[in-house]
Amino acid sequence: MPATTPHARRVTYRYFLVMLAVGMSGGLLGPALPHLAAMTDSTMGQISVLFTARALGNMLGSLLVGRLVDRFSGHRVLVAMLLLMAAGLAVVPISQGLAMLTGVIFLLGLAEVSANAGTNTLLLWAHGKDSPPWISALHFCFGLGNTLVPLVLVLVLALTDHVAWAFWAVALYALLLLWPLAQLESPRLPASSDDTATMPLPDNWRLGLFLFMFGLYVGTEITFAGWVTAYATLRGMPGEDAAVLATLFWLALSVGRLLAIPLLRRFSPWWVLRGCLTLGLASSLALQWDTMPLAVVSLLFGLAASAIFPTLFGLSNQLMAMNGRTTGMIFLAAGSGAMAVPTLTGPLLEQAGTRSFPLLLMALMGLLALSLFTLRARVRHTGR
Structure with missing residues (x-):
């Protein structure tokens, strides 16, 4: 799909919004860690297991999402992962036990990396050889989400004195992306084109x-x-x-x-x-x-x-x-x-x-x- 088509640009702008959500979700864990430790009555040493759980979820999601995007509509996969991410964010503040919280963070890590990798793949398919500038802009949106979410947490704590609303605000933002994303046809791996006809499979x-x-x-x-x-x-x-x-x-x-x-x-x-x-x-x-x-x-x-x-x-x-x-x-x-x-x-x-x-x-x-x-x-x- 050429980079100049209106459809390619429309899906790309939606991908920017998705990556903003992924960055915000990923950036919440660190600033919220003391609150989560207090919520589960855990020491900082015990609560650090959440980072391992997220990393393992990331690794499983990396293996899973590639097969899903290759077999099904990419936008359906993104919608499913955004739903899972929103559900995880919604449940985190009410996960009273450390074991339950660890399981939720594992699923959250899976959903985050699946949305991340899926979005990157679809952007490559949308723009072909012209993708590097768009990829750089996409990753800027991810970094922007990481940068903004501590400010969201500070604002929420000032207004409500409860960390839960920060997670729920990001979850709501992720849910708002579902309908605009589902309305557009997903880019597909080009079957044959000037760019791909002679391009080798990865040796x-x-x-x-x-x-x-x-x-x-x-x-x-x-x-x-x-x-x-x-x-x-x-x-x-x-x-x-x-x-x-x-x-x-x-x-x-x-x-x-x-x-x-x-x-x-x-x-x-x-x-x-x-x-x-x-x-x-x-x-x-x-x-x-x-x-x-x-x-x-x-x-x-x-x-x-x-x-x-x-x-x-x-x-x-x-x-x-x-x-x-x-x-x-x-x-x-x-x-x-x-x-x-x-x-x-x-x-x-x-x-x-x-x-x-x-x-x-x-x-x-x-x-x-x-x-x-x-x-x-x-x-x-x-x-x-």
Whole structure:
């Protein structure tokens, strides 16, 4: 389906709204965690099981959604997942026991990643080779949802003094998307076109490189966002100042995805990825050599990370025939990286000290650059 058709634009704008809902749902757990712990009479150590439950739900959803989108109407799948997400959000504030809450969060994680991966797949099918700028805009909406939902929580607590209404407000927003989405025909994987007739199915090497890069990138993103505050505190920065660093990272990441939209219209994905990785390596070096304040490094690293996932996702659509199963594998790899890489950081900081953190970031960015170089060489060798 060409990117210039009115139908493609209409479905795309609805996908932006869906990703805003997914981002808001995903962003609620962290700020609401103390309230959920008090609600279930759990310690912070016990309540942390919710993150594991969500991650496992994400992994199962990644495997499930690809097969569903390939077999059924994509919009029906999205409607079903939005319904499941709204139901999970509605039940969370009334789940009094930790076991019940853990089960609900597992289903919520499944629904969130299914809506996320399904939306990304359908956007690829709607825009074909022209998808990278649209994908970047889509991921900006996800980040915007993550950014807005703490403000929603603060407002709800100020008005009602009860966290439940924040979950119910996001659930209501998700339900409002069902009718507009159901009214439009779902994009389908092009059976044959100039873009896809000669496009190879994903061979093992090419697909393996993409999966490795997606896992590595998401692991890098979560590692920086999750550990930069602890790193700064260990280096002696006051706790209040250190806590702002992750916020600066996410702010720069969101702004960078907006900036990537015109860049991807003018430059190839290869050049954008090279620029991002170069900036990431440079900011890691600045962190290692103490040549910049930590706040500036956080902003630069967020800017460097901003366009990598959407640009890589759009590039995969240019180099492989992307179906729902392949997209599901990508999100499974991303979820695995999000679990594995940050887990290694804590022991590394404990054993090797704070100097290991910038070295780890440099190693991760270096591996991404090497993988991109290998992918480019393979594409040149095979002619695509």
